[in-house]
Amino acid sequence: MCNFQVSGKVFDCKGGRFIRYNIILYIAIVLMQLIILTNITLLDGSWNGITMWLCTGIFIFATTIFLLSKSQEQKSGR
Incomplete structure (x- = not known):
């Protein structure tokens, strides 16, 4: 595993690709x-159940990414 720092930002390279966890979480x-905005404004809240399931899935994905990044930080000793 290689880590390098450019202007205060730490990059991890894994298989030649750079992983920026904070960008994934922001997205x-x-x-x-x-x-949520689309459901409320364009669909008048008619797809609340689907919106809830989509947001829950994205939340679980983001939580997994966050936990993986924290475990890699602990393994690398930062």
């Missing part, structure tokens, strides 16, 4: 907000 938040 998850934006996606949830867009789903």
